[in-house]
Amino acid sequence: MWKSLAKFVLKNKVVLLALLAISTVVMGYFASQIKLSYEFARAIPTDNPKFQDYQRFKSTFGDDGNAMVIGIVQKDIFTLKNFEAYRKLSSDLKKVAAVEDVVSMPGAVNLVKDSLGERLQAVRIFPDSIHTQTGLDSAAAAFYNLPFYRGLMYNAQTNAWLMAVRINKDLLNSKERTDIIHNITNLTDAYQSATGTAVHLSGLPLIRTVISDRIQAEMKIFLIGSLLLSVLILLIFFRSISTTLLSMAVVIIGVVWSVGLMQLMGYKISLLTALIPSLVVVIGIPNCIYFINKYHTSYLKSGNKEQSLIDMVSKMGVVTLFCNITAAIGFAVFALTRSAILKEFGAVAGISIMLIFVVSFILLPAVLSLLPVPKEKELKYLHSKWVHAVLAKLEYWVFNYKKQILGITAVLLLVSGIGIMRLQTLARIVDDLPKEDIIYKDLKFFESNFKGVMPLEIVLDSKKRRGLSGMRALNVYSKLDSLAQFIAEQPNMRRPLGVGEGLKFAKQGFYEGDSINYALPNSFDGAFVGEYLRPSKDGQADNNFSRMLRSFVDTASQRTRLSVSMADVGTQQLPRIL
Numbered sequence: 366m367w368k369s370l371a372k373f374v375l376k377n378k379v380v381l382l383a384l385l386a387i388s389t390v391v392m393g394y395f396a397s398q399i400k401l402s403y404e405f406a407r408a409i410p411t412d413n414p415k416f417q418d419y420q421r422f423k424s425t426f427g428d429d430g431n432a433m434v435i436g437i438v439q440k441d442i443f444t445l446k447n448f449e450a451y452r453k454l455s456s457d458l459k460k461v462a463a464v465e466d467v468v469s470m471p472g473a474v475n476l477v478k479d480s481l482g483e484r485l486q487a488v489r490i491f492p493d494s495i496h497t498q499t500g501l502d503s504a505a506a507a508f509y510n511l512p513f514y515r516g517l518m519y520n521a522q523t524n525a526w527l528m529a530v531r532i533n534k535d536l537l538n539s540k541e542r543t544d545i546i547h548n549i550t551n552l553t554d555a556y557q558s559a560t561g562t563a564v565h566l567s568g569l570p571l572i573r574t575v576i577s578d579r580i581q582a583e584m585k586i587f588l589i590g591s592l593l594l595s596v597l598i599l600l601i602f603f604r605s606i607s608t609t610l611l612s613m614a615v616v617i618i619g620v621v622w623s624v625g626l627m628q629l630m631g632y633k634i635s636l637l638t639a640l641i642p643s644l645v646v647v648i649g650i651p652n653c654i655y656f657i658n659k660y661h662t663s664y665l666k667s668g669n670k671e672q673s674l675i676d677m678v679s680k681m682g683v684v685t686l687f688c689n690i691t692a693a694i695g696f697a698v699f700a701l702t703r704s705a706i707l708k709e710f711g712a713v714a715g716i717s718i719m720l721i722f723v724v725s726f727i728l729l730p731a732v733l734s735l736l737p738v739p740k741e742k743e744l745k746y747l748h749s750k751w752v753h754a755v756l757a758k759l760e761y762w763v764f765n766y767k768k769q770i771l772g773i774t775a776v777l778l779l780v781s782g783i784g785i786m787r788l789q790t791l792a793r794i795v796d797d798l799p800k801e802d803i804i805y806k807d808l809k810f811f812e813s814n815f816k817g818v819m820p821l822e823i824v825l826d827s828k829k830r831r832g833l834s835g836m837r838a839l840n841v842y843s844k845l846d847s848l849a850q851f852i853a854e855q856p857n858m859r860r861p862l863g864v865g866e867g868l869k870f871a872k873q874g875f876y877e878g879d880s881i882n883y884a885l886p887n888s889f890d891g892a893f894v895g896e897y898l899r900p901s902k903d904g905q906a907d908n909n910f911s912r913m914l915r916s917f918v919d920t921a922s923q924r925t926r927l928s929v930s931m932a933d934v935g936t937q938q939l940p941r942i943l
Contacts, residue, residue, distance in 0.1 A: 371678030371730065375671065378731035385727055389618050392625030399624050401581050402633035403538045403573070410703030422822055425919050426926055431537055433546070433568035434818050435528040435553055436811055442470075442526060443505040445498050447560065452491070454556045455528060461552070463536040463545045469528040470518050473508060476874025485874050512883045513870040516815070516853075516860050525814035532570050546574045565807040567818050572794060575804055576636075584639040588620065591646040598650070603657065605743040611732055612653035615725050619645040622724070623717035630713065637710040641717055648692055648718050652725040655681045655688075660733060661744055670738050674730050686722060693718040793935045794819060808933060816859040817932030823848075823861070824926045833864075834922040839886060842868060846885055849927060855942065857932040864917045864925055 374381060409416045435454075441447060452471035459467050474487040490511075491504050508514065519526050530549060536542055553564045595616065599609040620642045627638060659681040663673035696718065699711025746752070762770065798805045811818045825845060827833050833841060846865040853860040860866075869883050876882040918925045934942065 367679040367682045368675055370682065371675040374678065374727060374730050375674060375734055378734060381727050382731050385618070385724070389621055392622045394625070395628040396621050396624035399628045400633050401540065401577060402635045403540065403542060403577055411705065412703065418824075422824060422926075425824075425924060426822075426916065427534070430569040430820050431532050431534045432820075433530045433532060433549065433566065433570045434811060435530065436525060436565040436567070436807075436814065437562050438523065438525050438814075439562050440524040442524075443501055445496075445501055447562075448491075448501055450556060450560050451526075454552060457552050458528075458530055458549065461545065461548045463533040463541070464530055464549070465533055466531040467528065468518075468531070470508065470514070470526060473511075473514060473518065475507060475511060475878065476871055478875055478877070485871055507878075510878065510880050511870070511873070512880055513866060513873075517862070520814045523814050525810075527811075527815055529568075537570055537573075542570065542574050543578055546571060565810040567804070567808045567811050569794075569820070572798075572804060572808075576798070580634070580636055580639050584634065584642065587640070587643045588646070591643045592616070595646060595650045599653075602654070602746060603743060604746065605739075607736060608657055608743065611729065611736075612650060612657070614732075615653055615728055616646045616649035616721070618724050618728070619649045619717065619721035622720050623713065626716060626720070627713050630709075632709045632713065635706055635709065637706055638713055641710070641714055644696075644714060645717050645721050648689065649721045649725065652685050652689070652722060653729065655685050656725060656729045657733075661739055661747060664739055665744055665747060671734070674734055677733075678726070678730055682726060685725070689718050689722040789937065791935050791937050794933045812857075812932040816857060816930065818930050819933050821858070821929040821931050822926055823929065824924055826924050829923065831922045833918055833925050836888065838922075839888065843885055845925070845927065852927070852929055857934050857938075857942065859930040861927040861929045862917075863927040867917070 411417075437451075439447060439451075442451060448471070451469075455467050455469040455471045458464055471491050473490045475490050476485040477488045479486040490508050491501075495501050495504060515521065517527070532542075532545060536545060550566065553566060556562070557564045592613065596609055596613060599612050600606075603609065623641050623645045627634070627641070632638060656677055660673050660677040663676040663680075664670060667673055667676075693715040697711050697715025699707040700715065701711070702708060795805050795808060800806075808818070825841070827838075827841060832838070842865045845863065849861045849863060849865055852858050865885060868885055872886050873880060873883045917928070931942075
């Protein structure tokens with residue numbers, strides 16, 4: 366059968382090469398349409414209860430993890446010069462396209478009782494009219510009197526300040542996010558240069574963007590590196606430019622087909638699928654070596670080019686096929702998992718490996734039949750003394766040291782087994798970043814000053830419609846506040862934000878801003894606070910506080926959430942914390 370296939374390829378080489386060229390052009394077009402995935406890797410199966418809970422959370426409360434945080438350490442931030450620079454940074458960030466909101470100290474609000482409107486009105490603590498040190502000192506005193514912001518916007522012990530930039534979630538999942546993050550970092554760099562204050566940046570938008578951009582850049586580096594290394598090996602081995610270029614043509618076509626296949630299957634370039642082009646090179650080069658080496662060996666014996674090509678295909682075709690099948694099965698197994706990202710990688714890798722076999726099976730004999738017969742210098746490697754010496758030495762060891770080889774193998778297997786038993790599953794958000802990376806160091810800055818910036822959402826379901834409205838909800842929020850206080854005491858978790866914190870803030874405002882009244886309303890003053898929390902209808906920015914409170918309760922007033930920021934503790938410690 367393999368001889369018949371060899372004769373078929375040689376007889377119809379022009380047609381097959383034309384079909385191969387047309388197919389490559391078509392696949393090249395699809396490959397040019399491939400996009401980089403800007404979403405989180407979907408490692409969790411879609412039928413996993415945790416994944417389904419997260420999807421329900423997004424449908425109820427919207428996406429989380431779209432806030433980028435900016436941190437500084439400045440003891441004298443309330444000097445007029447430093448404050449104006451910080452306020453300008455906040456103002457400039459709001460002007461960046463796709464930035465929806467900036468939560469910072471200059472934009473902080475206080476709740477002031479409006480007896481005429483029978484509601485609490487959000488009033489800016491630091492209005493634009495502040496231009497004197499006396500006015501700033503007065504506003505700073507009012508700010509420090511509000512426990513709501515303590516630990517969220519500043520750390521009094523370390524003089525650290527935090528600013529949160531909320532970015533449009535749709536643009537975060539598009540290629541525009543690189544420019545958005547770049548525009549933000551340009552402003553923070555300008556602030557750092559103007560003030561001499563070190564700026565620290567973190568948050569999922571920044572981390573995701575940096576990792577995605579590096580994947581894109583490293584994909585090119587790995588591919589070019591694997592091609593250059595292959596060229597070097599082929600030149601050293603075959604000492605033929607034509608043979609090297611032919612082998613390169615095989616793997617390049619294979620790469621184009623694999624990326625085009627990725628696009629045809631509706632996939633994007635992710636952390637794993639970015640490895641497939643390099644994988645195709647690694648699989649394709651041995652195919653070329655097997656075929657060409659057999660062709661040279663046969664030609665050296667027979668001196669007949671056509672017969673050597675038929676012998677090459679008939680003898681090495683089946684060997685290469687089974688080598689590629691075993692490799693393809695090994696990767697295709699990932700497609701049987703329930704993880705979306707592993708499914709994509711397994712399916713594309715498995716099919717791509719078989720496609721590179723088809724390409725090498727057609728292209729190599731067809732092109733070799735058109736090239737001149739191998740020159741004597743191209744066959745010299747077959748008589749290489751050092752290659753024969755190495756092979757002879759290995760053969761000698763195999764036949765004369767069987768017990769020693771088996772013993773060493775057994776010891777290595779035992780050591781490997783012990784190592785496997787000691788392996789532990791540990792993953793963090795920033796696993797892909799070295800500890801020397803500025804992103805990693807900045808993340809540790811926020812963990813040491815604000816206990817971290819990684820989002821954790823806790824959803825409470827009252828199991829009844831309107832169960833979180835009216836006076837009866839005070840008991841629920843009291844229990845939820847106990848949970849919030851417990852969370853705040855944990856070393857790796859910041860004080861949560863929720864309706865409870867908003868009600869405390871409202872009560873303080875209701876009682877003329879006395880910080881001693883920063884507590885949950887009781888049955889006596891709860892009704893009054895409820896009246897004052899009615900949303901404003903004037904459409905001004907003062908309505909931000911009411912809008913924030915509504916974002917923590919669903920439209921049916923049945924579910925509420927606690928938003929927690931925590932350290933990147935990893936998969937081992939997280940289950941114990943939860």
